[in-house]
Amino acid sequence: MKVKNSEYIAEKKPLLKALLSRLLEKYEYASILACDSKAMRYSVSKRAGSTIAPDGVMTERGFCVKIVDKGEAAEYSFNEIDEDSLNSILTKIDGELLALSKKLPDAVDEFKLDAGVLEGESISFNKSTDYEEDPEELGDEGILSLLQGISDKIAAYDERIIDTRATCQYQKYSKLFLSRNKDLQENIMWTCGAVIAMASKGEEVQMSYKPVSCLGGSEILKDLENNIEPACRTAIELLDSETITPGEYDCICEPDVTGMIVHEAFGHGVEMDMFVKDRALAKEYIGKYVASPLITMHDGAATIPQVASFFFDDEGNIGTDTVIIDKGILVSGICDSQSAAHLGFHATGNGRRESCERKAYTRMTNTIFEAGSSKVEDMIASIDYGFMLCEASSGMEDPKNWGIQCMVTIAREIKDGKLTGKIFSPIVLTGYVPDLLKSISMVSDEIKAGGSGACGKGYKEWVKVSDGGPYIKARIRLG
C-alpha cells in the first residue's frame, strides 16, 4: 500500500502558490517547503510503565520560505498561514528578516549567492513509499499490547534483569516543495523499534539495546521478538565484563559497528558544507586512496530502502545514490544547495532540515559499505588474538582531523581463531580514520543496515539516518 497525501498540505497548497508568486515578483529566488508530519513514540517498561507521546522534534506542521535577495540568502519559518496572513508574512520577510544584517559590525560581510544554482531543472511529481501495515491501523492499543508482551518476556528471562523496555517509533510525513521550476510532493513512512534489557550488579547497571527499522509500517515490529533473547543474554553477560587493556588489536566489526564507523568516522567528513568552511580533511583527498581497495561506500536517499529514504530533499533536490569511496579511492562528497553554490559543485540530494523550523545542512541519509566476499567464520578463524566488536553505542565526528571517537558496548575476545566467551566493556575506538579504513583486510559477503536513532550535526539538528555494511576485519586501537 502507498502512503496517502496530506489533506492539510492539499488545503494549503493554493495559498502557498499565491505566496510563492508574490515572492518571485520581488526576489531572484524563492522556494517554499511545507511539511505535515505525524511521529509517535511508544514505550513499555517493567518499572517505568507505558508512554504514548508525539515525537517532539519530528511532529510538525510548518513552512519554510527561502529567498535570495541581491545574492543574499534568507529564510523564514512559520506554522500559521491563511488568506489574511499572506501580507504579514511578506512584510516580515521584507522588513525584519532582511534587516537582521543591517546593524552587524563593519567587519562582517555577506556571502553573495548565484540564485541560478538553487533552482535546477523544471520538474513535478507526487510520489509515495510503500508499507504493509499502517501503525495507525494497528492502533495505540495494538502497539502497546505488542510491546507489553515483549517487555514481559524480557522481564521473565532472568532475575538479574531489573528493567525492560520495548519501544516503537514511526513517522508518517508529507512534504511539498514549490519554486519557480519545481512542484514536488512526497509521502513517506518509516517505523523502528527496540528491545532493551537492563541488568544490575551492585551499583552498576548494564544495558543491551537491539533495534529494528524499516522504510514502511508496523510490519517490522514482528522482528522485535527475535531480539529478546540476544538483548537479555548480552545484558547479563555484561555484568561480568572486564576493562580492556588499551592497545591496537585485530578486530572484527559487526555490521552495526561497521555502520557507526562508516557514518561517524568517515561520513561526516564528506558532508561538503564542511568543505566550504575548510573543516574537512577529505577535501584534500578527492581522487586519493583513503581506504582498503576492498571498500566501496555509498550514501543516498536512494541507496537502500531505509528510514532516511525520500524522493526529494528539503531544498527540492532529487534523492540519489552517491558513490563516495570507490574501491578505496575517495571519489565524491555529498552536498546541499547552499554549499554547492559556494563550491561550484552540484547538490546531491543531501540538504536536510531537522524540521521546517531549522536551517538545511549537508546531511547523510542511508550510508553503507558494500559487501565483500569473505565468510564471517573465516574472518574469526583468521585472528590469533583480537576482538569481535558488537553493539555500537555512540560516536562523534572529527572531519578536520579524521580522529575516531566511537564507543561500542562489547568487545568479545578471540583467541586462536575462536571466540573465548570472555567480554570487555565499555570500549572506546580511537585512532586515525584512514589508518583504520586502509587496514581493512576482509569484508563479509552480506550487509545489514538499520536506523533506529537520529544523527546530529555537532550536538543538534537531529535527522533520521540509517547506516550499516558487512562485517569487516581491521586493525583498531581500543581503550
Place this chain on the structure above:
Amino acid sequence: MNTRIIEALKKLEIKEYIINEKVTETAELFFVKKSLDVRRMKDSHLYQVTLYREFMQGEKKCKGNAVATVYPGMGAEELEKTLETAYLAASFVANAWYELPDCKNEPAPEYQPAEKLSKASMEESCRIMTEALFAEDTGEAEDEPFINSAELFIVSERVRIITSAGADLSYAKKKVNGEFVVQCKAPQDVESYKDFEYKDLMADELRKKVKRTLEYTKARAQATLAPAAGKYNVIISGGYMRTLFDYYLDRSSAFYVYAGYSSFKTGNNIQFTKENESYGGDPISLTLKADLPYSSEAIPMKDRVLMDKGELKTIYGNARFSYYLGTEPTGNYSDISVEAGSLSMDEMKKEPYLHVVNFSDFQMDSLTGHFGGEIRLAFLYDGEKEIPVTGGSINGSIFDVQGNMRLSCEMQEENGYSGPFAVYMKGVNVAGSEA
C-alpha cells in the same frame, strides 16, 4: 485557541488535562568566517495537550496519559478528533494511579526574566552578540587562531500553562545560544568546537569564552604527541564539569530511583563510602537551580539543595514518579550550581598531571558510572615541563574517583552550570600511545 481547546475537552467530557502553549520567535545568524552565509527568522505557535484518564484494569487502579499536538488554526472537527484519539490512547496506558499536584496560580518569585534581552530588539541583540563573538578574532598571521564558523540564535518564548485544576500560568523566557569553531592553521591545522547558552545578553561572557578557545586552539596547533597509555592524575576543566555531575543529577531523579537504576536515598552519603572516605576528596554540595518558573505540569520550580557535603537531600521528579516514591513532586531540573572546592588551579598543578581542556566529546554514563572521551587538547606536566598533547582517551569510573575528587576554588558559569572550573582526579586510565 485555548478557549476552543477547553470547549472541545468539555464536549468530550475529558476532566483532567494540562495545556502547554508555546509561542517561539527567533533570529538566527550563520557565519562562515566573518561572512554572513544565511540569516533566518522563525515564528512558531504550538499547543501540547496532555490528557489523563482514570480506569480499572482488573483490581489495579490506573491512570493513563497521552499527549495531543494541536496546531493554531486547526478546524473544529480535526481538533476534536485529535483530542479524542489521544484520550482513547490514554486508556491503554495502564500505569499505576497517581495524583497530579494541586498547583493553582502560585507566584514563582525566584524567576528573573532576562532584563537586557527583554529590552533589546532582535536586530539589536544580534548586533551586540555578533560584536562579542568576533571581538577577539583579530589575528591575521598564518599561525594565529580565528573563528572558522559560528551560529548565533536569539530566542524568545512565551509559555502559558492551563490545567483542569484551575491553574493558568504564563511566563516569558529569553536566551542567546549558539556555537562557534576556532581554527588555527599552523604549525598544524586544527580546530576547537564550543557551544554557549546565556539567559541574557552576556556579551562579556561570550567574548571571554571565545578568547579562551582561541588560546587553547593555538596551543593545540603546537601539540603533536599523544600521552603515553597509563594512569594519570587528571584535571578536567571548563564545560565538561557539568557533564561529570550528570551522574549525581540522573541518579537522584525519581525516575532512576523508581526504575531501580539508582539506590540513592535521602540522608545517605552518595559520594563517600567506608572504602573511600579517607581518600581526601572534596565533599560535593550541589543545588538544583530553577531555570523556569513552572514545570510543564504547572509545579512551581524553586532552587533545591540536592547534595550537602556528599549527603543526598532531595529526590526530584515529575508528578508520577514522585507520587510512586512518596516524595514531593518538584518538576525536573537541568541547571545546577556546585560549591567551590578546596584546591586552587595552581595547587592542582604542583604534582605531575594531565590537564584536559578539550575533548572531541566527553560523556558520562550514569548507569555504569563510566566517563570518558577522546582528548583533543591536554597539557601534560611530567614534573619538569608542561607540553600540549593531543590524542588518546580518558576512561574512568565515577565509583573509583569520587572519593578522591578535588574541586577547584576557581569558579565558572555557563550553559546551566555554576560551579568549580576544574576537577582533579587521581589514577585515571588514559588510552594513549604505546610509548
